[in-house]
Amino acid sequence: MRFEWFIASRYLRSRRKQSFISIISIISIGGVALGVATVILVSAILDGVEQGLKDRFLANEAHVVLRLHDTSFFGDYQKRISQIETIDEVVAVSPVVLSQSAVFQERSNAIQDVIYIKGIDPVQEDRVTDFSKFVDGSTELQNSPYIESARLIRDETITGGIVLGGRLAARLGVIKGDVLRLIVNLAKHPVNESMLIPDLANFVVVGFYESELAVYDNNFGFIDLAAAQKMYNKKNRVNTIFVRLTDAELAPRIARQIEDKVQFSVLEGMPDARTWMEMQAPLFSALRLEKIATVIIEALIILVASFNIASTLIMTVMEKTKDVGTLRTLGASRGNVMRLFMIQGSVIGMLGTLFGTVLGLVLCWLLSYNADRPSYWYAVVLVVPIFLQVLIALRHLIPRRKGWMFAISFLWLAAIGFALYCAVTPISLADLGLSQVYQMNQLPIQVNWFFVVFINILSFLICWLATLYPAWQAANLKPVEALQHE
Incomplete structure (x- = not known):
C-alpha cells in the first residue's frame, strides 16, 4: 500500500x-x-x-396515420392498403372512418354532447391497436345480443352497436343496452326554414372503452366501419388508414415511404402520413x-x-x-x-x-x-430500539472489538432495509x-x-x-x- x-x-x-x-x-x-x-x-x-x-398511446393509436390534407374521403382504399402492406416494416393496416357527431337527447329535444366517432373493422383494428383489450362488453358491433334485443323491443331502425368511452358513457348517463341517437345531418324544415330537423342514426351501447387514456375514454365512440360508411353515405370509402410497424421508432422513415408508395389522383389531393411522434409531440x-x-x-x-x-x-x-x-x-x-x-x-x-x-x-x-407489506408501525417499533442499541455499541464496543462493529452495522442496515420495505410502497x-x-x-x-x-x-x-x-x-x-x- x-x-x-x-x-x-x-x-x-x-x-x-x-x-x-x-x-x-x-x-x-x-x-x-x-x-x-x-x-x-x-x-x-x-x-x-x-x-x-x-x-x-401506442396501445390506442397507430404508429402511422394516413389521410388526405383536407381529411376528405377517398375510394379504392383496399388498393392503397395493399400498396402499404408491401413495405417490409409494416405489420398491419386498418381502414378507418373518423368524424364528429352530436348526441341528440329526446327529452330536451336538444344536443346533449359532441363526440368523436371512429368507424372500424374490429378484426383489423385489433391488429393495429389493442382495441378489444380495453373493451368492457361486446366488440360485436353488428351482431351483439344487445342489438338484437333493441330491435325486438323498439319500433325504430337500429344502425348498429357502439362502444363508448367509459367516462363519456358516465357523462351521458347511459348503460349497456341503451340506444344512443347520433345526429348525422341537419335538414331545413319544409314549412319553417328557420328550424332544422335532425337526421338521426340509432346505435345500441354494447360496451365501454376503458383505456385509462382520457382523450379516448372521455370523447370517443366506436362503431362498425360499414355502419359509419352508411351513416355518412360514403359507401366503400374511408378518410383514414391506420398503420402498425414492427418498431414504433421507425415511424418517421416509414411515413415518408408510405407517402411515396401510395398514389392519389389530382382531384383527391396529396396524402399526409403523420407519425405518433408528431401527433403527441407537445x-x-x-x-x-x-x-x-x-x-x-x-x-x-x-x-x-x-x-x-x-x-x-x-x-x-x-x-x-x-x-x-x-x-x-x-x-x-x-x-x-x-x-x-x-x-x-x-x-x-x-x-x-x-x-x-x-x-x-x-x-x-x-x-x-x-406485494402486501407489513405495517410501517412494525418498522418504527423495530428500528428505534435497534438504532439506540447501535449508538450504545458504537460508543462502548467498537473501539475495542472490530468484529462487533461489522455485526452491529449489519443489523443496523437490516433494520433500515426492513423499515424501507414496510414504509416505501x-x-x-x-x-x-x-x-x-x-x-x-x-x-x-x-x-x-x-x-x-x-x-x-x-x-x-x-x-x-x-x-x-x-x-x-x-x-x-x-x-x-x-x-x-x-
Whole structure:
C-alpha cells in the first residue's frame, strides 16, 4: 500500500481529536448519497411516466396515420392498403372512418354532447391497436345480443352497436343496452326554414372503452366501419388508414415511404402520413424538458455535497498542518501530499456515490414492487430500539472489538432495509386523484441504466474536482512554517 493511501485512510477514521472531522466526513458521504439517490429516483419516475404514456398511446393509436390534407374521403382504399402492406416494416393496416357527431337527447329535444366517432373493422383494428383489450362488453358491433334485443323491443331502425368511452358513457348517463341517437345531418324544415330537423342514426351501447387514456375514454365512440360508411353515405370509402410497424421508432422513415408508395389522383389531393411522434409531440417534448430541468436541479444537491467534501478537506489540512510539515521534512514531495488529500476526498465521493446508487435503486424497486407489506408501525417499533442499541455499541464496543462493529452495522442496515420495505410502497395515482392527469393508476418506475452509470461518473467527477483546491493548499504549505503551526 502506498503511504498516501495509508495516511488518507487514517485521516478518515475517528481518532480522539479528529472525531469531529470524521463525523463531517460521514455527513459529506450522506450528502453525496442523498443527491445521487434523489437524481436516480426522480429520473426513474420521469422515465417511467414517459414510457407509461408512450405505451398507453401506442396501445390506442397507430404508429402511422394516413389521410388526405383536407381529411376528405377517398375510394379504392383496399388498393392503397395493399400498396402499404408491401413495405417490409409494416405489420398491419386498418381502414378507418373518423368524424364528429352530436348526441341528440329526446327529452330536451336538444344536443346533449359532441363526440368523436371512429368507424372500424374490429378484426383489423385489433391488429393495429389493442382495441378489444380495453373493451368492457361486446366488440360485436353488428351482431351483439344487445342489438338484437333493441330491435325486438323498439319500433325504430337500429344502425348498429357502439362502444363508448367509459367516462363519456358516465357523462351521458347511459348503460349497456341503451340506444344512443347520433345526429348525422341537419335538414331545413319544409314549412319553417328557420328550424332544422335532425337526421338521426340509432346505435345500441354494447360496451365501454376503458383505456385509462382520457382523450379516448372521455370523447370517443366506436362503431362498425360499414355502419359509419352508411351513416355518412360514403359507401366503400374511408378518410383514414391506420398503420402498425414492427418498431414504433421507425415511424418517421416509414411515413415518408408510405407517402411515396401510395398514389392519389389530382382531384383527391396529396396524402399526409403523420407519425405518433408528431401527433403527441407537445406532450413528450414537455416531459423531456421537465426531465432535463428536474435532473439539473437535483444535480445541484450533489454539487452542494461536494462543498462539504471541500470544507472537510480544508479542516483536515488545518488540523494536520504539522503532519504535512513532518511529511515534507521526511522527503514527501508536493505531489505526494496533494495525492494524499485527493485520495481522502475521492474516497468520500466514491462511498457517497456507491451508497446513493444502492439506495436509489432500492427505492426504485420498492416503488415498483407490488406485494402486501407489513405495517410501517412494525418498522418504527423495530428500528428505534435497534438504532439506540447501535449508538450504545458504537460508543462502548467498537473501539475495542472490530468484529462487533461489522455485526452491529449489519443489523443496523437490516433494520433500515426492513423499515424501507414496510414504509416505501407503490404510489397509487388513483388514490391521489391524479389518474386522469397522468393517464395511469400507479406511478410507474423505469430505471435507465445508462443514466445510472452517467450520474455515477458525474458525481465522482464533481467530488474529485472538489478535492483539488484543498489538496493544492496542503501541497503548498512550507515545511518550516507547517512545523511551527499551533
